[in-house]
Amino acid sequence: MADITRRFGFRHLRAAPTAHIRHLRSGTLAHEGTGLAFWFRPLTAAISEVPADDRELAMICHARTADFQDLTVQATVTYRITDPVVAATRVDFGIDPDTGAWRAEPLDQLGTLLTESAQQHALELIAGLTLSQALAAGVTPVREKIGAGLTTDPRLTETGLAVIAVRVTALRPEAELERALRTPARELVQQEADRATYERRAVAVERERAIAENELASKIELARREEDLVAQQGANARRQAEQNAAADRVRADSEAARRTRIATAEAEAARILADAQADSERVLGEARAASEEAWLLAHQQAGPELLHALALSKLAEHLPKIDSITLSPDVLTGLLTRLGRAGAAEGEGR
Known part of the structure; x- marks a missing residue:
């Protein structure tokens, strides 16, 4: 929208760089172009502002x-007014000289024109296709059809x-139909997901x-090695036992x-000792026998007095110690009597 300023009954207009201004004064062209700025009198001026941007x-x-x-088509059309003079003569782009606003709705008119033309071409294409064909073909045929139709529209x-x-x-069918159409695809995707799950489980099980x-x-392998170890330990223990038995x-x-x-040495020593003892006892016996024989021989040659003396001497050796002795006449008489008898007997024996 152009900027308009009031000064002393005159108006000053300053247009945007993307707006084409056409100024007629009393039916005569006074100013035309983009980005203009000029003074004008509102009572004699007819000004049109045509946008020149996309x-x-x-x-x-x-x-x-x-x-x-039913199929819904969502589209966007980019357009431009390439001939502002023709557009200003075919559509009302006139602005209010006091406010700079359009008196009518020119852009809405152009939008209606483009929408109806594009819708007509889209209907012609989609009417010859089934819903599945249209959805399978996608947006490309519709875009090409609308673009070609709008370009050649006189x-x-x-x-x-x-x-x-x-x-x-977008190309969208009704919500219920869209859900119904999505069901096979969803089932297929679900089947693929289940198959992947089963395969993953199979791989996990494997x-x-x-x-x-x-x-x-x-x-x-561990049990076999333990068996070998036990066998080796048994063999080692058996070998150790055999070695210990051999050593024992x-x-x-x-x-x-x-x-x-x-034992042999002790027996030999005992035998030698026994022989020595026997020899010693034999010698001792012989010595004793010789002594006894000599003693007896001496006694045979000795007289009775000597024998009595020896007998008394032997008796005295075997008597206990006597500090004092008292001889009564009866004892002495009996003793002498026995001595006399003994001597008589000895004499008779000789």
Whole structure:
């Protein structure tokens, strides 16, 4: 919108760089161009402001497919007024000389024109397709059809419009139908997810089985090694026992031999001792016998007096110690009597 300033019954207009201004004074062209600034009298001026920049127009249209299904098309059209003079003569772009605002709604008129034209071309395309075909084809055919139709539309050219670009953002059926159409795809995706889950579980089971087999193989190998260890320990213990038995046998044999030698030596020593004792006793006996024989021989040659004296001497040796003795006449008489008898007997014996 242009900026208009009042001064002493005159008006000053300053336009934007993207606005094309057309000023007629009493039906005669006084100013025309973009970004103008000038003074004018409001009573004799007719001013039009045509935008020269690119404009975006969003639109939504409903089309019916060949199988009688409703399809919503969301699109955006970018356009530009390439001939402001023609557009100003075909559409009312006149502004109020006091406020600078448009007297009518020119952009709404252009939007209606573009929307109806684009909707017409979209309907022509979608009417020949089923819903599945339209959704499968996507937005590209619709975009190409609308772009080609708007570019070649003579009404837009006569109005001074040029379509820069057409973008179709979505093709949507009704909500219930859309959910129904999504169900097979969802089921397929769910089946793929289930298959992936089953495969993952199968891989996990296979890995668990491999791990269990590895653990079992490890346990078997460990048990075998333990068996080998026990067998080796048994062999070592048996070998140690055999070695200990052999050593004990050697020690026993040595001890037996030593004891045999000791016993033999002791027996030999005992025999020698016994022989020595026998010889000694024999010699002693012989000496005693000789002594007795000599003693008897001496007694045979001795007289009775000597024998009595010897007898008394032997008797005295065997008598206890006597400090004093008292001889009565009776004892002395009896003793002498016995001595006399003994001497008589000895004499008779000779």
